[in-house]
Amino acid sequence: MTDQANNFPPLPKFLRIKPCFYQNVDEEIPEPHCQLVRRIYNLWILYSITLCVNVVACIAWWAGGGDAINFGFSILWLLVFSPCSYTCWFRPLYKAFRADSSFNFMAFFFIFFLQCVLAFIQSLGISGWGACGWIATVMFFSTNVTSAIFMLICTLLFTVVTVLMGLVLIKVHRLYRGGGGSLQRAQEEWSTGVWKNPTVREAGFNAISETGPSLPQYPAAVPNYPESGPW
Numbered sequence: 001m002t003d004q005a006n007n008f009p010p011l012p013k014f015l016r017i018k019p020c021f022y023q024n025v026d027e028e029i030p031e032p033h034c035q036l037v038r039r040i041y042n043l044w045i046l047y048s049i050t051l052c053v054n055v056v057a058c059i060a061w062w063a064g065g066g067d068a069i070n071f072g073f074s075i076l077w078l079l080v081f082s083p084c085s086y087t088c089w090f091r092p093l094y095k096a097f098r099a100d101s102s103f104n105f106m107a108f109f110f111i112f113f114l115q116c117v118l119a120f121i122q123s124l125g126i127s128g129w130g131a132c133g134w135i136a137t138v139m140f141f142s143t144n145v146t147s148a149i150f151m152l153i154c155t156l157l158f159t160v161v162t163v164l165m166g167l168v169l170i171k172v173h174r175l176y177r178g179g180g181g182s183l184q185r186a187q188e189e190w191s192t193g194v195w196k197n198p199t200v201r202e203a204g205f206n207a208i209s210e211t212g213p214s215l216p217q218y219p220a221a222v223p224n225y226p227e228s229g230p231w
Contacts, residue, residue: 021091028098036171037097043164044090047119050157051078054122057132057154064140064147066127073130081118089115093172105176109169116165123158125151133158 006019029037051074058066058074089112096104125133132151141148 023094029094030097033097033175036175037094040093040168040172041090043161043168044086046157046164047085047161048078048082050154050161051082053154053157054078054130054132057150058130060147060150061132061136061140064144066136066140066147069128070130070132073128077122077130085115105172109173109176112165112169116162116169119158119162119165123155123162125155125158131158 004022004024006022008019008021008023011017011019025034025037025041055071055074055078058071062068062071089108092104092107092111095101096108121129121133122131123133125131125136127136132154134155137148137151137155140151
């Protein structure tokens, strides 16, 4: 995997700045999880688009009589959270599925949970925080309807992103637990240094590629559910 040329983010060839990551879902992710990884990648794109729309909405908010500080913070959130969300929670998830890494799964769960909380706060729309949410939008309809409509579009996007992030967190957690993952496995990877050893990670990826996906790995003793039991 180390001899692959980085291809993300896709940058024009005339720039001296080169891509930082290699990303190929079809090649590196076990087939049963490709669709889920793509959907989470699309969720990251949607969140980045929402941050862009938030900048436009904050301009409308400012033009309609709101505080300029919201526009300033909206620029900051776009520049910070768009790349950091890819690096801090999508990449750990990508590496977790690529090599069945419990440490990366735990990193994803912790950071993505904080991301969900942040998205929820942004959907609330507290004035002075640089995000158009429900509180600011509803209150601004009595001040400037045109600006409030722009703010409402951003509010709906933040709300959709928050709900989707919550569903993704639940989905990945159930998949991880169903595959026998635990905090103890993550601690073992941390203590042994497996999570940062390229040779071991590549061997794990090759094993997954040859033998098939390792998630989910169901326990040997499968419980017998009663046929007439409530579902």
